[in-house]
Amino acid sequence: xxxxxxxxxxxxxxxxxxxxxxxxxxxxxxxxxxxxxxxxxxxxxxxxxxxxxxxxxxxxxxxxxxxxxxxxxxxxxxxxxxxxxxxxxxxxxxxxxxxxxxxxxxxxxxxxxxxxxxxxxxxxxxxxxxxxxxxxxxxxxxxxxxxxxxxxxxxxxxxxxxxxxxxxxxxxxxxxxxxxxxxxxxxxxxxxxxxxxxxxxxxxxxxxxxxxxxxxxxxxxxxxxxxxxxxxxxxxxxxxxxxxxxxxxxxxxxxxxxxxxxxxxxxxxxxxxxxxxxxxxxxxxxxxxxxxxxxxxxxxxxxxxxxxxxxxxxxxxxxxxxx
Amino acid sequence: xxxxxxxxxxxxxxxxxxxxxxxxxxxxxxxxxxxxxxxxxxxxxxxxxxxxxxxxxxxxxxxxxxxxxxxxxxxxxxxxxxxxxxxxxxxxxxxxxxxxxxxxxxxxxxxxxxxxxxxxxxxxxxxxxxxxxxxxxxxxxxxxxxxxxxxxxxxxxxxxxxxxxxx
Numbered sequence: 001x002x003x004x005x006x007x008x009x010x011x012x013x014x015x016x017x018x019x020x021x022x023x024x025x026x027x028x029x030x031x032x033x034x035x036x037x038x039x040x041x042x043x044x045x046x047x048x049x050x051x052x053x054x055x056x057x058x059x060x061x062x063x064x065x066x067x068x069x070x071x072x073x074x075x076x077x078x079x080x081x082x083x084x085x086x087x088x089x090x091x092x093x094x095x096x097x098x099x100x101x102x103x104x105x106x107x108x109x110x111x112x113x114x115x116x117x118x119x120x121x122x123x124x125x126x127x128x129x130x131x132x133x134x135x136x137x138x139x140x141x142x143x144x145x146x147x148x149x150x151x152x153x154x155x156x157x158x159x160x161x162x163x164x165x166x167x168x169x170x171x172x173x174x175x176x177x178x179x180x181x182x183x184x185x186x187x188x189x190x191x192x193x194x195x196x197x198x199x200x201x202x203x204x205x206x207x208x209x210x211x212x213x214x215x216x217x218x219x220x221x222x223x224x225x226x227x228x229x230x231x232x233x234x235x236x237x238x239x240x241x242x243x244x245x246x247x248x249x250x251x252x253x254x255x256x257x258x259x260x261x262x263x264x265x266x267x268x269x270x271x272x273x274x275x276x277x278x279x280x281x282x283x284x285x286x287x288x289x290x291x292x293x294x295x296x297x298x299x300x301x302x303x304x305x306x307x308x309x310x311x312x313x314x315x316x317x318x319x320x321x322x323x
Numbered sequence: 324x325x326x327x328x329x330x331x332x333x334x335x336x337x338x339x340x341x342x343x344x345x346x347x348x349x350x351x352x353x354x355x356x357x358x359x360x361x362x363x364x365x366x367x368x369x370x371x372x373x374x375x376x377x378x379x380x381x382x383x384x385x386x387x388x389x390x391x392x393x394x395x396x397x398x399x400x401x402x403x404x405x406x407x408x409x410x411x412x413x414x415x416x417x418x419x420x421x422x423x424x425x426x427x428x429x430x431x432x433x434x435x436x437x438x439x440x441x442x443x444x445x446x447x448x449x450x451x452x453x454x455x456x457x458x459x460x461x462x463x464x465x466x467x468x469x470x471x472x473x474x475x476x477x478x479x480x481x482x483x484x485x486x487x488x489x490x
Contacts, residue, residue: 015391032394039379039398048432051382053392081382314382318391 008127015319018130018139019312021148022189030193034158036311037304043080044303053314054083057114061087062104063142064120069278070142070152073302074117077309083115101125102132109134115313116140123147138316146180151312152277153186155305157194159297160232162304163273167191171198173226173268175258176236176285177207183277184236192216202226203258206247223258230268235260235276238285251284261287265295273297327463329473329481332444333361336460337368340411340442343458344369349409349440352376354426355397357415357473360481361444365413376401376410383425399429406434415473417443420454445471445483 009025011017016029043049059078063071071087078085090104099107108116115138118126123145130139143149164170172191178184178201191199192215201212202220212219220226227233238254248254260274274290276298282288291298350373353362362375381396412426423441430436442458447465465471470486 036392036396039381039396042398042400046432047434051432052428053382053387314392318387 008130011319013319016312016315017319018126018141019150019316020126020130020139020141022150022153022186022193023148025193027193027195030154030157030190033154033308033311033315034161036315037154037158037307040080040307040310041304043307050080050082052082054078054081054317057083057317058112059083059085059115059117059313060108060113061085061117061142062090062108062119063088064090064118064125065143067119067143070119071117073305074140074142074151074309077306077313078115078117080306081310081313083313086113101128105129105132109137113137115316117142119143121145138319140312140316143182146182147185149182149186149277151305151309152183153190154312155301155308156183156187156234156275156277157190158304158308159273159275159301160191162300163297164231167194167196170196170231171200171229172196172232172234173200173202173220173230174234174236175202175223175226175260177238178203178212178236179207179209180239181236184234187234188212188215188217200226200230204248204254223260223264224267227260227264227272228267230272233260233265233268233272233274235274235280235286237277237279238281251281255284259283259285259287260290262289262293265290265293271295275301278302327483327485329444329483332460332483333364333481336361336442336444336458337365339458339460340365341369343440343442344411347409349411350376350403350405352378352401352410352412352426352430354412354414354422355379355399357444358413360473360475361415361442362411362413364479365411365442374402376403376405378412378426378429380422380425380429383429385421385425401433404434405430405436407437410436410439412439412441414441414443416445416447416471417441417454417456417459418447418449420450420452423454424452444473447471 009018009020061071061074075085117140118129119142125144126139126141141148141150174184174187188199200218200220201208202223205221208219272295274296280286280291351362351366353359353375359377366375377400379397379399381393440457443456444460446456446459446462470488472484472486474482
């Protein structure tokens with residue numbers, strides 16, 4: 001079904017048809033998503049919190065990997081657009097019976113799906129699905145392996161724009177397990193595409209991937225160097241399993257070196273904002289006084305995340321007329 | 324061929340709105356973009372103190388499947404409670420009636436107004452839905468392939484132009 005050489009995410013008119021990764025998306029598309037999200041922000045203050053835009057459309061949440069939080073925000077976003085939402089607990093159903101990924105997709109397409117929101121442990125799985133689905137069906141990547149988590153990246157961009165307005169004057173530090181983080185990867189692509197002049201990746205050498213400099217990222221192995229003068233600090237979740245391997249000595253030692261405390265935060269600009277994709281490990285990557293402090297925008301990120309996901313669902317559906 | 328002196332039509336329109344709303348507590352709601360310009364001018368002309376409500380009906384359009392999402396979509400903003408209020412919905416051009424339907428659907432998502440009246444600067448006929456305006460500035464007849472476009476210059480002056488579009 002896919003044509004050779006076609007952009008995996010854009011249609012012939014250059015409109016967003018699938019959202020698979022922030023990488024390879026032009027700046028204008030990212031800006032359009034952020035602008036569209038603005039219009040969804042104050043819906044929550046109305047008596048009726050939904051708009052009829054996607055009435056009659058079927059959105060299938062396909063979570064091959066558990067994530068209640070992301071799945072719920074996609075579900076809220078789709079419902080606020082009046083779509084019908086179906087949550088499939090794939091881990092426990094068909095794949096357990098040996099059905100292949102594409103058989104699953106074919107079956108769901110036969111059930112008149114219009115959109116798939118896919119979370120998968122394997123990098124690239126949403127691309128495989130996007131290549132395979134019927135032309136009117138849209139695929140949204142809700143996190144694939146270590147590769148990408150584009151809606152998280154976009155909500156991070158939305159949050160930064162909300163508080164800082166202009167991307168082109170900013171210093172943004174991303175702190176923690178960059179190596180395993182699809183959130184970091186999506187944020188880096190988003191920030192560089194939107195013109196942030198200084199993006200820093202901060203963490204122990206064992207958790208920093210190679211090739212960061214080629215992406216235009218400055219690497220810092222000391223937290224103090226990484227956050228000095230920063231306008232925005234994005235803290236990443238440290239996953240417990242990293243401690244079991246040889247990558248890190250202990251949570252206590254990680255917190256001593258890379259945990260964001262009120263004292264260390266003073267090295268950043270006084271108006272710096274602190275972000276975190278959640279769920280947080282308090283006392284591992286972030287001190288509670290910072291997480292709950294005046295510079296934290298962690299809860300607004302969650303609110304913005306719904307508006308940004310609504311914008312993505314609305315925009316990909318909007319490209320359908322080209323088919 | 325047609326008198327399209329926007330300022331003259333506006334003066335007549337404003338006088339009719341004044342007559343229509345005399346003695347009533349009315350809130351103005353403009354449909355973006357032209358309707359908002361008109362509602363703002365009416366607010367000043369009629370001495371209405373309440374802020375003008377702004378509707379962007381992009382999420383309520385019935386042609387989303389064919390047209391997609393408007394690239395210029397902006398947030399709607401209604402800074403008053405519409406419940407039990409007399410609303411005057413203001414738009415620049417009334418044509419098929421679909422915009423008005425979308426606008427009313429959106430208004431009801433803010434609450435239950437006591438009454439909604441419709442005021443349009445231009446009624447160009449061609450209705451596809453049972454929608455009529457309570458106040459009309461001017462009625463004009465133009466062919467299907469022509470759009471009636473309201474614009475505003477830097478000094479706030481209004482202009483009406485006829486634009487030929489493809490098809």
